[in-house]
Amino acid sequence: MLIKLTGGTVYDPASGIDGQQQDIFIQDGRIVDAPTDGRPVDKEYDLRGKVVMSGAIDMHTHIGGGKGNIARTLLPEDHRADPVHRTQLTRSGTGHAMPSTYVAGYRYAEMGYTACFEPAVLPVNARQAHMEMGDTPIVDKGGYVMLGSDDFLLRMLTANKDQKAINDYVAWTLNAAKGIGIKVVNAGGINAFKFNQRKLDLDEQNSHYAVTPRQILQTLAKAVLELGITHPLHVHGCNLGVPGNVDTTLNTIQGVEGLPMHLTHIQFHSYGTEGDFKFSSGAAQIAEAINNNKNITADVGQILFGQTVTASGDNMRQHANHRFASPNKWVCMDIECDAGCGVVPFKYKDQNFVNALQWAIGLEIFLLVEDPWRIFLTTDHPNGAPFTSYPHLIRLLMDRSFRNDMLATIHPEAQKMTTLASIEREYTLNEIAIMTRAGAARIIGLKDRGALSAGNWADITVYTENADRQAMFSKPDYVFKDGELVVQNGEVVKVTWGTTHIVKPDYDLSIEKDLKPYFDKYLTMKLGNFKISDDEISEDGRGSLTAHPLRGVA
Amino acid sequence: MTEITEVPSPFCGIGTDDLAIHIDGVSLKVTANGCAVNSPAFELPIVDTAPRVAGQAVDLATAVAKAAELLRNTQQPVIGGCATDVNGMRALLALADKVGAVADTGNFNIARRNLLAMQDAGWMNTTLAEIKNRCDLLLIIGTVPEGFAPRFFERYLWTEDAMYLSDTSVREVIYLGKTPCGDASTSPSGKKAQALACADAELPDVVAVLSALIKKQPLQAQSVGGITVDDLQAVAEKLRTAKYSVVLWGAGTLAYDHAELTVQTICNIVKDINLQGTRCSGFPLGGKEGDQTANQVCGWTTGYPARVNFAKGYPEYDPFLYDSHTMLTNGEADALLWVQAFNANAKPPLTELPSIILGRSGMSFDKEPDVFIPVGTPGIDHAGHAYRLDNVVAIRLKKLRDSGLPSTAEVLHAIEQAL
Numbered sequence: 004m005l006i007k008l009t010g011g012t013v014y015d016p017a018s019g020i021d022g023q024q025q026d027i028f029i030q031d032g033r034i035v036d037a038p039t040d041g042r043p044v045d046k047e048y049d050l051r052g053k054v055v056m057s058g059a060i061d062m063h064t065h066i067g068g069g070k071g072n073i074a075r076t077l078l079p080e081d082h083r084a085d086p087v088h089r090t091q092l093t094r095s096g097t098g099h100a101m102p103s104t105y106v107a108g109y110r111y112a113e114m115g116y117t118a119c120f121e122p123a124v125l126p127v128n129a130r131q132a133h134m135e136m137g138d139t140p141i142v143d144k145g146g147y148v149m150l151g152s153d154d155f156l157l158r159m160l161t162a163n164k165d166q167k168a169i170n171d172y173v174a175w176t177l178n179a180a181k182g183i184g185i186k187v188v189n190a191g192g193i194n195a196f197k198f199n200q201r202k203l204d205l206d207e208q209n210s211h212y213a214v215t216p217r218q219i220l221q222t223l224a225k226a227v228l229e230l231g232i233t234h235p236l237h238v239h240g241c242n243l244g245v246p247g248n249v250d251t252t253l254n255t256i257q258g259v260e261g262l263p264m265h266l267t268h269i270q271f272h273s274y275g276t277e278g279d280f281k282f283s284s285g286a287a288q289i290a291e292a293i294n295n296n297k298n299i300t301a302d303v304g305q306i307l308f309g310q311t312v313t314a315s316g317d318n319m320r321q322h323a324n325h326r327f328a329s330p331n332k333w334v335c336m337d338i339e340c341d342a343g344c345g346v347v348p349f350k351y352k353d354q355n356f357v358n359a360l361q362w363a364i365g366l367e368i369f370l371l372v373e374d375p376w377r378i379f380l381t382t383d384h385p386n387g388a389p390f391t392s393y394p395h396l397i398r399l400l401m402d403r404s405f406r407n408d409m410l411a412t413i414h415p416e417a418q419k420m421t422t423l424a425s426i427e428r429e430y431t432l433n434e435i436a437i438m439t440r441a442g443a444a445r446i447i448g449l450k451d452r453g454a455l456s457a458g459n460w461a462d463i464t465v466y467t468e469n470a471d472r473q474a475m476f477s478k479p480d481y482v483f484k485d486g487e488l489v490v491q492n493g494e495v496v497k498v499t500w501g502t503t504h505i506v507k508p509d510y511d512l513s514i515e516k517d518l519k520p521y522f523d524k525y526l527t528m529k530l531g532n533f534k535i536s537d538d539e540i541s542e543d544g545r546g547s548l549t550a551h552p553l554r555g556v557a
Numbered sequence: 558m559t560e561i562t563e564v565p566s567p568f569c570g571i572g573t574d575d576l577a578i579h580i581d582g583v584s585l586k587v588t589a590n591g592c593a594v595n596s597p598a599f600e601l602p603i604v605d606t607a608p609r610v611a612g613q614a615v616d617l618a619t620a621v622a623k624a625a626e627l628l629r630n631t632q633q634p635v636i637g638g639c640a641t642d643v644n645g646m647r648a649l650l651a652l653a654d655k656v657g658a659v660a661d662t663g664n665f666n667i668a669r670r671n672l673l674a675m676q677d678a679g680w681m682n683t684t685l686a687e688i689k690n691r692c693d694l695l696l697i698i699g700t701v702p703e704g705f706a707p708r709f710f711e712r713y714l715w716t717e718d719a720m721y722l723s724d725t726s727v728r729e730v731i732y733l734g735k736t737p738c739g740d741a742s743t744s745p746s747g748k749k750a751q752a753l754a755c756a757d758a759e760l761p762d763v764v765a766v767l768s769a770l771i772k773k774q775p776l777q778a779q780s781v782g783g784i785t786v787d788d789l790q791a792v793a794e795k796l797r798t799a800k801y802s803v804v805l806w807g808a809g810t811l812a813y814d815h816a817e818l819t820v821q822t823i824c825n826i827v828k829d830i831n832l833q834g835t836r837c838s839g840f841p842l843g844g845k846e847g848d849q850t851a852n853q854v855c856g857w858t859t860g861y862p863a864r865v866n867f868a869k870g871y872p873e874y875d876p877f878l879y880d881s882h883t884m885l886t887n888g889e890a891d892a893l894l895w896v897q898a899f900n901a902n903a904k905p906p907l908t909e910l911p912s913i914i915l916g917r918s919g920m921s922f923d924k925e926p927d928v929f930i931p932v933g934t935p936g937i938d939h940a941g942h943a944y945r946l947d948n949v950v951a952i953r954l955k956k957l958r959d960s961g962l963p964s965t966a967e968v969l970h971a972i973e974q975a976l
């Protein structure tokens with residue numbers, strides 16, 4: 004079937020197209036050149052006056068895995084307020100802070116998103132992450148596999164294993180857990196918490212292993228680079244949420260010595276200690292550091308006001324933050340000599356000084372980082388806010404007067420502590436398309452996604468131009484997934500199943516000679532039973548795997 | 558005749574995956590690392606393979622059609638048991654969503670003791686590998702782990718090596734409430750577990766006193782439930798001085814009203830120890846034959862644990878109202894579908910309502926159901942996934958033989974299609 008999208012205003016930053024009127028042709032799921040052989044068009048959509056972008060990509064959203072299910076189980080009251088009815092086409096479920104998987108897939112698609120990446124896949128819990136993502140319809144998915152607090156890596160570092168051995172282990176784990184990138188959460192900190200350390204600075208040693216977070220970050224960043232994994236090491240830094248952590252973050256940027264590194268939910272790591280409340284914005288310093296260090300990318304982790312739940316691998320910091328739990332209940336877990344997790348419900352309030360300033364800090368970072376290819380739109384769903392708040396966030400970025408109206412309503416002391424009112428920048432549609440599409444595909448390493456030139460998969464979102472950007476981005480006219488119309492007027496019209504994006508870096512099989520006895524001796528599972536096989540993803544007839552090329556490989 | 562090694566078990570709950578099994582046609586024999594739970598469960602012979610309608614053998618299509626007919630015009634069917642693998646539970650929830658049923662896992666009333674505590678205050682828990690490598694003090698409250706899983710101590714405490722203990726026999730084990738059964742809890746060097754026993758009915762008070770001692774609250778009592786406060790004080794001190802203590806409880810044996818309050822007190826003890834500057838973790842022992850699997854899959858599919866009602870077209874969760882047994886007894890249901898793919902000895906609830914049973918081959922009934930469909934056992938007759946009791950690890954179950962028995966998922970999909 005040949006589909007023609009006629010006359011839309013196209014924003015395709017990957018091809019350098021910034022708001023030009025263009026036709027797009029789709030055949031067999033992919034975008035194709037305009038046919039020259041006179042083939043008839045089977046279906047035409049008149050998109051004159053509409054805005055056309057590729058499908059949006061959320062490069063950091065907690066949609067699958069154990070801690071998400073803990074968050075769901077912990078908060079039945081949050082689900083009760085947002086029941087989702089079954090329809091002829093769609094399954095029932097529940098929404099709000101941590102929606103059921105079906106609802107997450109539908110709602111992402113209904114916002115024009117066509118791919119989501121779970122950033123905290125514990126290797127030992129990777130099956131669950133894939134099973135949950137496997138029950139998330141329409142969107143493509145993938146995960147970043149967590150390392151850095153696992154005892155095997157720390158033992159390797161203590162034993163001064165060479166970088167090649169580390170690389171083999173990293174590649175082995177990535178293959179076994181089926182991820183597309185490597186994530187570090189509070190490097191070594193989750194492990195240190197098991198030894199009763201309650202904080203861990205960048206250069207502080209693990210009390211057992213005598214390894215520092217800086218060492219872990221450098222080693223893993225190097226492994227990612229040397230293995231040719233496109234996505235830079237994905238780093239949830241030390242000291243999340245601690246006033247003064249801006250210095251830690253700046254040190255982290257310097258400490259990685261030019262290696263590619265992605266700093267996630269950087270808003271939570273950009274706090275100073277100035278002012279009457281000893282809590283201030285470090286956004287300007289952070290933005291300057293990002294602007295000056297081209298090896299660094301970041302997503303913001305914007306907070307927005309209201310009830311949500313924070314779910315993180317960082318049980319050290321989550322335990323420290325449990326006193327802010329609202330409602331007052333929380334879960335922390337140590338997990339399998341692999342990692343941990345902490346789940347703490349939060350209610351961000353605009354009349355709370357700290358929350359109000361967190362809100363402003365996130366926006367400052369968005370607006371002060373100059374290169375939209377290196378900063379990404381996230382709320383660290385659900386940690387800063389549920390993903391359903393993205394259209395509101397886009398309006399805050401694109402509409403200065405709206406932003407300043409909102410600013411005028413927050414805690415007055417917070418207003419005094421932010422430069423937000425003086426920042427004139429408004430994001431353009433092209434910049435939004437970069438940070439939510441072209442840039443995201445590039446940083447994750449997705450081949451043939453996030454762009455609208457011929458050869459790409461036809462993941463396409465069509466909006467009606469509207470000065471109210473929140474309204475515009477809430478309800479796309481059309482969403483195509485792999486060339487199929489899945490959403491019309493903001494509602495699912497067809498349920499499809501996206502693929503799971505992975506990379507498969509090579510490694511020396513002899514690493515299993517070290518791993519097998521370690522599994523037998525210390526873990527609770529056989530090595531062979533740990534590795535996820537391809538058929539586990541595909542045997543339900545819906546899932547599939549798409550392996551992306553490594554860097555330096557065509 | 559073949560032998561398969563490193564076979565994971567869905568039966569014992571602790572994720573044993575080192576079994577060796579001889580396969581001869583459809584008969585299985587555990588040849589290494591069996592136990593009183595796993596060996597009989599694997600070795601159970603296949604008895605019946607033909608579905609039955611009203612007691613008469615029929616083909617699968619006929620049984621499926623009859624099941625669909627029985628469900629078609631119901632107002633409030635209930636789906637109980639829910640003892641199956643991940644794919645089986647996925648299919649079960651899809652069907653429940655379609656017919657507006659209650660989905661209620663068989664042991665929910667036990668799991669509820671934990672869930673109510675968790676949903677009210679949360680907890681700090683750990684998993685099996687952490688116990689194996691770190692635990693230097695195991696406090697067991699109101700249960701006997703070796704009764705639940707015979708290989709618990711062998712696999713997780715008295716191991717040859719542990720990463721952070723030079724000698725695993727230095728681990729200290731204390732039973733509070735129950736006494737050990739046999740020598741499983743005795744360390745390899747011969748050190749017996751300490752036992753501070755009390756009657757079940759006294760356990761809430763005993764745990765409350767321990768909690769007060771942890772909180773350093775003044776106490777008038779000298780003893781509680783036959784246990785001296787001094788002994789409990791010594792337990793409190795040990796929890797404060799251990800490097801990585803684990804407080805284990807088993808909701809299944811806290812068989813009294815409002816046991817969730819005991820669970821919550823236990824969880825608070827763990828939190829308090831952590832707030833006082835020492836690491837300590839809880840460990841809820843329980844969940845086998847698909848209990849955790851049902852709650853996990855229902856968790857991500859609906860947002861709630863596995864006691865939900867789809868009658869209104871969306872999932873509603875109520876840990877009390879949607880008890881399938883009560884609903885059957887009170888006349889609140891109009892059909893029963895019951896799924897038990899693991900345990901041929903389990904019995905469905907007795908009811909006069911139209912009933913459809915998906916059970917393990919060899920299941921016997923006090924009253925023949927309208928439809929009986931023998932299904933394959935996950936991890937024997939087909940591959941699948943099952944959750945271990947600590948909820949983090951999903952094990953990959955293997956297919957061991959070609960029995961021709963359909964999986965739960967296949968049968969439930971077929972029923973859904975036939976509606």
Ligand SMILES: [Zn+2]
Pocket residue numbers: 063065122267268383386
């Ligand atoms: Zn995150």
